[in-house]
Amino acid sequence: MAPSAPPAPGAEWSGASARPGGPQRLPAGYRWIAVRPGAPPPPRARRRPLGPTPRYTTIPRWGLVEHFDAVDPSAAQTRTGPSPTALRTTLIVTMAVLGATAAIHALRYLLLLINRTTLLHPLVAGAATWLGVAMSVVAAFLVVASIVLLTNWLIARRGAAYAYRGQADPRDPRRIRLACLVPFVNLFFAPVYALELAALESRTSTMRRPIIVWWILWVLSTVVSVFSIATSFTTDPQGIADNTVVTTIAYLTALATLLVAHRVVSGFEQAPVSRPVKRWVMVPDDDGPATPDVHAGSQSGGPVESRGQDPAA
Numbered sequence: 001m002a003p004s005a006p007p008a009p010g011a012e013w014s015g016a017s018a019r020p021g022g023p024q025r026l027p028a029g030y031r032w033i034a035v036r037p038g039a040p041p042p043p044r045a046r047r048r049p050l051g052p053t054p055r056y057t058t059i060p061r062w063g064l065v066e067h068f069d070a071v072d073p074s075a076a077q078t079r080t081g082p083s084p085t086a087l088r089t090t091l092i093v094t095m096a097v098l099g100a101t102a103a104i105h106a107l108r109y110l111l112l113l114i115n116r117t118t119l120l121h122p123l124v125a126g127a128a129t130w131l132g133v134a135m136s137v138v139a140a141f142l143v144v145a146s147i148v149l150l151t152n153w154l155i156a157r158r159g160a161a162y163a164y165r166g167q168a169d170p171r172d173p174r175r176i177r178l179a180c181l182v183p184f185v186n187l188f189f190a191p192v193y194a195l196e197l198a199a200l201e202s203r204t205s206t207m208r209r210p211i212i213v214w215w216i217l218w219v220l221s222t223v224v225s226v227f228s229i230a231t232s233f234t235t236d237p238q239g240i241a242d243n244t245v246v247t248t249i250a251y252l253t254a255l256a257t258l259l260v261a262h263r264v265v266s267g268f269e270q271a272p273v274s275r276p277v278k279r280w281v282m283v284p285d286d287d288g289p290a291t292p293d294v295h296a297g298s299q300s301g302g303p304v305e306s307r308g309q310d311p312a313a
Contacts, residue, residue: 081156082149084269090149091262094142095255101135102251108132109244112237139251146258151180153265154193160273161200187222191215194264207267214260221253 026032108128111120155173162169171193179189191211198207228250231243 080159081152084265087149087153087265088262090142090146091258091265094139094146095258095262097135097139097142098251098255098258101132101139102248102255104128104132104135105244105248105251109241109248112241112244116237139254143254143258146261147181147186150261150265151177151190154180154190154197157268157273158193158197158200161197164273165200184222187215187219191218197268201268201273203268207264210260210264210267214257214264217253217257217260221250221257224250224253 111124111128114120115125155176158169158171158176159173176189176193180186180193191214194211194214195204195208198204198211224246228243228246231239231246234240234243
């Protein structure tokens with residue numbers, strides 16, 4: 001009830017209080033309100049006071065904590081193959097000796113040309129001959145050592161790659177070593193094993209070309225070396241000179257073969273076996289729903305409101 005004195009019963013709803021042609025006038029102290037049908041809405045919960053702002057005298061230690069599992073040294077797998085440093089050093093020393101041997105044979109061929117018109121001193125002739133023989137022996141031993149180390153590295157790398165994926169190498173390591181060390185047989189099997197390793201580590205796109213180039217150079221070096229050995233038993237001066245040229249080319253092709261082999265090993269050693277090569281990145285989805293153009297919709301007469309919502313009243 002209004003604070004004013006109550007009117008007579010029914011007087012506030014009589015027709016005398018209403019203006020003709022106008023809205024109905026309510027008595028003093030009353031007003032129209034609009035309520036929805038049904039039960040009244042639940043009362044709003046009063047927001048509790050938050051209290052004072054927290055203050056810390058020291059840095060809080062709560063929050064996200066990152067835990068690192070300690071690696072057990074006894075559980076770590078020992079490396080069975082040669083270290084990359086030892087392999088790289090052996091290859092570099094072998095390439096240096098091959099280059100020096102090729103230079104000595106080129107000098108020997110030059111002395112043979114001079115000897116056609118001028119008699120050489122016996123010490124010069126003997127030094128050129130025996131120095132070439134000594135360097136050839138050292139180069140042969142270093143080439144064999146490089147092939148053995150490359151074979152051991154290939155076996156260890158394949159074993160680590162398969163072990164990282166929870167598998168065992170389907171090829172027997174002894175057969176791999178035998179196929180890589182037997183002459184002429186290794187020309188067919190060693191590059192295939194390297195290509196299998198590249199496919200296993202998902203590096204075929206980057207390692208296929210160096211491996212194939214190394215394969216071609218290896219076959220060419222073997223052919224030239226066999227021809228050089230076959231023609232080394234000649235005794236005539238022209239045959240000796242021709243064999244010297246072929247031997248020089250053989251050492252140069254062997255040098256190129258080891259250089260590309262070093263590149264192949266470096267390509268694999270750039271990343272360990274446990275590091276994935278593929279990197280997944282987020283890209284925008286081109287097949288997703290396009291953003292509606294508000295201006296285009298207003299010109300064409302289409303709806304411009306957001307989907308799932310009613311238009312404004």
